[in-house]
Amino acid sequence: MTPNTNETQIQNNTIELLKNMGYTYISPEEMKDYRTNTGQVLLKDILLHQLQKLNSFEYKGTIFPFSPKNIAKAIDDIDESINEGLMTANQKISDLLMMGKSFTEEPVSGVKKSFSLNYIDFKDPSNNVFHFTEEFVVNRETKNEKEKTRRPDLVLFVNGIPFAVIELKKSSRGTEEGISQMIRNQGKKEIPQLFKYVQVTLAGNNHSPQYATTGTPEKFYAVWEEEDEKVKASVSQLVKDREVSKLDKTIVSLFTKERILSLMHSYIIFDGKTKKIARYQQYFAVEKIMNRVKNFDNTGRRAGGLIWHTQGSGKSLTMVMLAKVIKKEIVNSKIVIVTDRKNLDKQIHNTFNNSEVKAARARSGHNLIELLQEGKTVITTLIHKFKKVKHEKIILDNPNIFIMVDEAHRTQNTDKMDSLHKSMKKVFPSACYLGFTGTPLMKKEKSSFDKFGGEIHRYTIDQAVRDKAVLPLLYEGRLVEQWISDEKGLDRRFEKIAKYLNEEQTLDLKRKWARFQRVASSERRLEMIMLDINEHFKQHIQGTGFKAMLATNSKYEAIKYHKLFQEEGEVKTAFVISAPDTREGHSEVDEDNKQYILEEWNKIIEKYGDEESYTDKIEDDFIYGDEIEILIVVEKLLTGFDAPRASVLYIDRNLKEHNLLQAIARVNRLYDGKDFGFIVDYRGLLGDLDKALNDYSGLADFDEDDIQGAVFDIKDEIAKVKTYYSYLEELFGAGTSVPLTDSIKDGTEVPTPDRILYADDQEGYQVLLGDEEKRKLFYEYLSHYARALKLAFSSDKIEEIFSEKEINNFRQKLKFYNELRKAVKIRYHEVVDFGKYEKQMQKLLDTFISADEMGQLTKLVNIFDAEFDAEIERMVGDNARADAILSASTATIRERMESNPAYYEKLSLRIKEILEEYKDKRLSEEEKLKQAKDIRKMLLPSDEEEEEGKYPETLKHNVQAKAFYDNLNNYFSMVAEAMPTYENKTSEDVLSKVVLKIDQMFSEVSKKPDWKNNTEVRKTIEGQVEELLWDLEDEYSVKFDNLDTILATIHSIGINNY
Structure with a gap:
C-alpha cells in the first residue's frame, strides 16, 4: 500500500496511533473547556484531579489527603516564571516533576509536618492520565508581530502537564523545516511558556523523524533505532490498515507510556544549563547493563562487562546516566570512575559535576578510600592510585561498588597496566567491573576482555556515522617525499597548489617557494609540510570559523613546526607537549634535541606556572577563542579531547591501532556548517585507501566489520560535484528537477539527466525562478553544489577525477549561479543565504572564483527604506x-x-x-x-491631498480609526439603504462616530497590563459595542444580522493596532 504523505493525513494517522497507544484525544474545540485563555498551557482541572488522586500522607496509621490549599500551591509552583530564561524555568520544573515537593500539613490540630507531594507516578504508569491535542493555540510573548499565536501540531500531556511537542511535515519537505520551527517556537518572543514544561520534542516527516529535548540545537536532534523486540512487534498491532512508517516506529518507541516515563525519569539530564536526552544507544546500553548487574555469580559478585561506544557518540554521558540509574535502583551503591590519564580524569569529573550526579575527585589512593568510607557515592580517580592502596592492604569487599573503567582497552594491553588492573581488583574484590571503550577491540584483546564479563552493548563507528551522531571522516594521503626528492618535484607541487589561484595569490606563493632554495635538503620535509598546511588552511579553512590540529612525531617537531608557522606569520598556532622527562609509554625520540626542548619548556613554565595551567589555557583558547587556528600536538590531546570546531587533522606522525582511531576521531564531532571531518595524512598510513581498512598495517589487528566506516576516500565525495551540478542544469534546462529527498541530501548519486541546457540569459533564469517551489530547489541545489565544489578544491585529488576543462566550467557555473542568487534575492524580496554554510561559500568564491568580480549578498531593503x-x-x-x-x-x-x-x-x-x-x-x-x-x-x-475624500474629516490622522472604518464599512453599507438620510446624516457619518467610540474604548483598555490575554476585557468591549449597535438599530430601524462577525472583526483589529 502506498503511504499517504500529505501533512494533514500524516497528522491524522499520528492521532489514531496515539489513541491506540492509550492516549485520550482532546479536540481543539474541546480544549477550550480546559483553558481559561490561550496563554494558559496547563490543563489545571486534570492536574488538580490527579494531584488529589496520586497524593496522600500517613500520620500515626491514618491516611490523610493533602489540603486544598497545598494542592492549589502545588499547581501554582509548577507554573514557574520564565523571567530568568526558558532553560532555568525548565530545569526547575523538571526537578519538580522528577522529585516532587514537600508541603507542610497539619494532620491533627497543633501538629505540623512536611510530606512529599508528587506530580507523576513513575513507579506505576497506570496511575497517570495521558492526553493529547492538535493545533494547540498558544499566545506568543511578543505583542508587536502580526502573528500573535503559534500552533504546535501535537502536544502530549501527562496529568494535565504538557511534556512533549510534535511538529509534522509532509514527506516532500525536509525534517530540518520541522526542527527549525520547533527551535523558533522556543525563542523569547515565541511560546516559551509551553516549552518550559516540555521534556521531549519530535520533528519530521514520515520517513526521517528526529527527537530531542527543550533547548537542543538542530545538529543534536537524533534518530531513534529500536532495539527491544517486543516494542518493535507492537507497532504493527497499533498501526491499522496502512503501511507502518518510520514516524510510527519512532512515536511508539518514545511515547509508549512506560518508555516515556522511563526516559523522563532517568535519561534526561542537565549538563550545566544544557538539557540533554539520551540517544537510543545510551538508553539501551544502560538498560542492558542494569539487567546484567542484577545477576550474581556463585561468589556473590555482580556480573559486569564491556561497553563499546564509538568516540564522539556520548560515552561520558552514558556513564553519567548509568550512575544516575544505579543510584536510584541499587540501595547503598557506590560508583568509582577510573581513567588512566590526568586530563581524562579531569574531563570526566567535570562532566559528572555539570550534571545532577555530583562526583568527588580522589587526590590520592588513600584519599579514594577515605572518600568511600565517608559515604561519597560517586568518585573519579586514576588507575595508578590503586597501587599505593594495595600496598596499604586496604580491602573494600562490597558487591554494591561499581567500577567504571574508561578506555578499558588501555588498562589491559601492557604488563604495567595489567598489574594496575590487578591492584584495583585486590582493593575491590567483590566490585562490579564495567569497562567502557571508544574504539573497537583488536582481535588479540577480545579474549582478555572476557574477564570483564563479555560484551554488553556496542555502538559501532558505522552506526554512529549512519545516525549522524558523528561526522564521516574523509581521508587524503599526501606523499611529501615525492615533492622534496628533487627540484622537479618542488616545481610540480608549486604548479598544483597555484593552478586555480589568481595572479596576486600566485605571486605570494612564489615568494614563499623561493625559501626552498635556501633550505638544506634534510630540513625540507618539515618546511614543505608546514607550507602545504599553511596554504591549505589559508585557502580553505581560515575565516570559516573552523580550526585544525596537527599531530607530529616528537616534541622537537611540535616546537619546530610552531616556529615555522610563526615565521610565515599567516596562521596562528600553538603546541601542547608534556614535560620533557615524561616518556608516556614510548622511548624518547627527542634524545638529540633535549636541550632545545628543555629551554622551550622552561619558557612555558615561566609564562603559565605549571603544566596543568599551560595545557588548560591552550585547550580553552583552542576550543572557545580565536587566537589559535591550528593546535600542534604529539600525544597529549590526541585522545579524549573534544573540540567540535576542529575540522581537519593533519598527520605527520606514525600512528596505528587504537592510537590511529582515537586521533582521527578528534575531528568527527558535530558543529554547525561542518559536513565532514578531514584527515590529511603526510605519512601514508592508509595509502590510497583502495583496500579494506584492515589490510593496512596500522589497522591490521582489527576485525573488518568493527572498523567499517572509520574513514572514507575523499575522491568519492569529490565525484558528487557532478551530481549536484546536473541538478542545477536540469532545473533550468528541461524545466523539471530532481526532487531533493533526504537520501539525495546525504549525497546518494542519481543518474545525470540526459538533457542539459545552457543559457546566458539571466532574465530568463530569474523569470523561471518566479515559481517559489523552483526557487527553494535552486537554493538547495546551489548550497550542495557549492559545498561539494569547496571540498573538491581543498583536495589534490580533484584533477584525478575531473579534467581541467570540467573544473573551469564548474567554477564559471558557480559564479553564474551565485550572481543569479543575488539578483533573485532582490527581485523576489527574500532573505537568502546559506546560513551556517554562508562563510564557506564566500571563502570558495573569494579564493577560486575571481574574487574581485564577486560581490557579497546585500542586505534586503524594504519599501520604506531610503535606499x-x-x-x-x-x-x-x-x-x-x-x-x-x-x-x-x-x-x-x-x-x-x-x-x-x-x-x-x-x-x-x-x-x-x-x-x-x-x-x-x-x-x-x-x-x-x-x-x-x-x-x-x-x-x-x-x-493630506491624497487623503482627501477617502475618509471622513473626523478620522484624519487617526490610523487605528481608519482601520476600523475600512473593515466595518462593508457591514454598514449592507444597511445603508435601510438607513434614511436624517438631518443630513449618511451611513458614513454614523460609521465614523461608531469607530471613534470604538477607538476610545481600546485606547482606554490598552493601558491595562496583559489586556490582550484578559477575557474579562474582551467581554467588556464586546458588551459596549453591542450596546452601541443596538442603539443604532433602535434609532434607524435597521438590523445587524451578523453581530458575532462584527464583534470578532473589531476584536482582531483592536488586538493588532493597540
Whole structure:
C-alpha cells in the first residue's frame, strides 16, 4: 500500500496511533473547556484531579489527603516564571516533576509536618492520565508581530502537564523545516511558556523523524533505532490498515507510556544549563547493563562487562546516566570512575559535576578510600592510585561498588597496566567491573576482555556515522617525499597548489617557494609540510570559523613546526607537549634535541606556572577563542579531547591501532556548517585507501566489520560535484528537477539527466525562478553544489577525477549561479543565504572564483527604506524592477495584514491581478512597472491631498480609526439603504462616530497590563459595542444580522493596532 504523505493525513494517522497507544484525544474545540485563555498551557482541572488522586500522607496509621490549599500551591509552583530564561524555568520544573515537593500539613490540630507531594507516578504508569491535542493555540510573548499565536501540531500531556511537542511535515519537505520551527517556537518572543514544561520534542516527516529535548540545537536532534523486540512487534498491532512508517516506529518507541516515563525519569539530564536526552544507544546500553548487574555469580559478585561506544557518540554521558540509574535502583551503591590519564580524569569529573550526579575527585589512593568510607557515592580517580592502596592492604569487599573503567582497552594491553588492573581488583574484590571503550577491540584483546564479563552493548563507528551522531571522516594521503626528492618535484607541487589561484595569490606563493632554495635538503620535509598546511588552511579553512590540529612525531617537531608557522606569520598556532622527562609509554625520540626542548619548556613554565595551567589555557583558547587556528600536538590531546570546531587533522606522525582511531576521531564531532571531518595524512598510513581498512598495517589487528566506516576516500565525495551540478542544469534546462529527498541530501548519486541546457540569459533564469517551489530547489541545489565544489578544491585529488576543462566550467557555473542568487534575492524580496554554510561559500568564491568580480549578498531593503529606489534603479529591465517592487510590497502587506485586512487584502488582490495581466500579455513591462509603483505608493504614508475624500474629516490622522472604518464599512453599507438620510446624516457619518467610540474604548483598555490575554476585557468591549449597535438599530430601524462577525472583526483589529 502506498503511504499517504500529505501533512494533514500524516497528522491524522499520528492521532489514531496515539489513541491506540492509550492516549485520550482532546479536540481543539474541546480544549477550550480546559483553558481559561490561550496563554494558559496547563490543563489545571486534570492536574488538580490527579494531584488529589496520586497524593496522600500517613500520620500515626491514618491516611490523610493533602489540603486544598497545598494542592492549589502545588499547581501554582509548577507554573514557574520564565523571567530568568526558558532553560532555568525548565530545569526547575523538571526537578519538580522528577522529585516532587514537600508541603507542610497539619494532620491533627497543633501538629505540623512536611510530606512529599508528587506530580507523576513513575513507579506505576497506570496511575497517570495521558492526553493529547492538535493545533494547540498558544499566545506568543511578543505583542508587536502580526502573528500573535503559534500552533504546535501535537502536544502530549501527562496529568494535565504538557511534556512533549510534535511538529509534522509532509514527506516532500525536509525534517530540518520541522526542527527549525520547533527551535523558533522556543525563542523569547515565541511560546516559551509551553516549552518550559516540555521534556521531549519530535520533528519530521514520515520517513526521517528526529527527537530531542527543550533547548537542543538542530545538529543534536537524533534518530531513534529500536532495539527491544517486543516494542518493535507492537507497532504493527497499533498501526491499522496502512503501511507502518518510520514516524510510527519512532512515536511508539518514545511515547509508549512506560518508555516515556522511563526516559523522563532517568535519561534526561542537565549538563550545566544544557538539557540533554539520551540517544537510543545510551538508553539501551544502560538498560542492558542494569539487567546484567542484577545477576550474581556463585561468589556473590555482580556480573559486569564491556561497553563499546564509538568516540564522539556520548560515552561520558552514558556513564553519567548509568550512575544516575544505579543510584536510584541499587540501595547503598557506590560508583568509582577510573581513567588512566590526568586530563581524562579531569574531563570526566567535570562532566559528572555539570550534571545532577555530583562526583568527588580522589587526590590520592588513600584519599579514594577515605572518600568511600565517608559515604561519597560517586568518585573519579586514576588507575595508578590503586597501587599505593594495595600496598596499604586496604580491602573494600562490597558487591554494591561499581567500577567504571574508561578506555578499558588501555588498562589491559601492557604488563604495567595489567598489574594496575590487578591492584584495583585486590582493593575491590567483590566490585562490579564495567569497562567502557571508544574504539573497537583488536582481535588479540577480545579474549582478555572476557574477564570483564563479555560484551554488553556496542555502538559501532558505522552506526554512529549512519545516525549522524558523528561526522564521516574523509581521508587524503599526501606523499611529501615525492615533492622534496628533487627540484622537479618542488616545481610540480608549486604548479598544483597555484593552478586555480589568481595572479596576486600566485605571486605570494612564489615568494614563499623561493625559501626552498635556501633550505638544506634534510630540513625540507618539515618546511614543505608546514607550507602545504599553511596554504591549505589559508585557502580553505581560515575565516570559516573552523580550526585544525596537527599531530607530529616528537616534541622537537611540535616546537619546530610552531616556529615555522610563526615565521610565515599567516596562521596562528600553538603546541601542547608534556614535560620533557615524561616518556608516556614510548622511548624518547627527542634524545638529540633535549636541550632545545628543555629551554622551550622552561619558557612555558615561566609564562603559565605549571603544566596543568599551560595545557588548560591552550585547550580553552583552542576550543572557545580565536587566537589559535591550528593546535600542534604529539600525544597529549590526541585522545579524549573534544573540540567540535576542529575540522581537519593533519598527520605527520606514525600512528596505528587504537592510537590511529582515537586521533582521527578528534575531528568527527558535530558543529554547525561542518559536513565532514578531514584527515590529511603526510605519512601514508592508509595509502590510497583502495583496500579494506584492515589490510593496512596500522589497522591490521582489527576485525573488518568493527572498523567499517572509520574513514572514507575523499575522491568519492569529490565525484558528487557532478551530481549536484546536473541538478542545477536540469532545473533550468528541461524545466523539471530532481526532487531533493533526504537520501539525495546525504549525497546518494542519481543518474545525470540526459538533457542539459545552457543559457546566458539571466532574465530568463530569474523569470523561471518566479515559481517559489523552483526557487527553494535552486537554493538547495546551489548550497550542495557549492559545498561539494569547496571540498573538491581543498583536495589534490580533484584533477584525478575531473579534467581541467570540467573544473573551469564548474567554477564559471558557480559564479553564474551565485550572481543569479543575488539578483533573485532582490527581485523576489527574500532573505537568502546559506546560513551556517554562508562563510564557506564566500571563502570558495573569494579564493577560486575571481574574487574581485564577486560581490557579497546585500542586505534586503524594504519599501520604506531610503535606499529602495536606488536599489530598484540598479536592476536591469522594467519587468525585473516591477517584480522587485511587487515582491517587497507583498512582504509589507503580509506583515501588516492583520492590522487592516480589508485594506491590505484589496492591495494583495490587486498585485495578483497585475501579475496575471502581465502573464496574459494584457500589460506591457512599462505598464506593469507603473502599476507596481502605484501599489507601493498606497503603502507609503499619505500626504493630506491624497487623503482627501477617502475618509471622513473626523478620522484624519487617526490610523487605528481608519482601520476600523475600512473593515466595518462593508457591514454598514449592507444597511445603508435601510438607513434614511436624517438631518443630513449618511451611513458614513454614523460609521465614523461608531469607530471613534470604538477607538476610545481600546485606547482606554490598552493601558491595562496583559489586556490582550484578559477575557474579562474582551467581554467588556464586546458588551459596549453591542450596546452601541443596538442603539443604532433602535434609532434607524435597521438590523445587524451578523453581530458575532462584527464583534470578532473589531476584536482582531483592536488586538493588532493597540
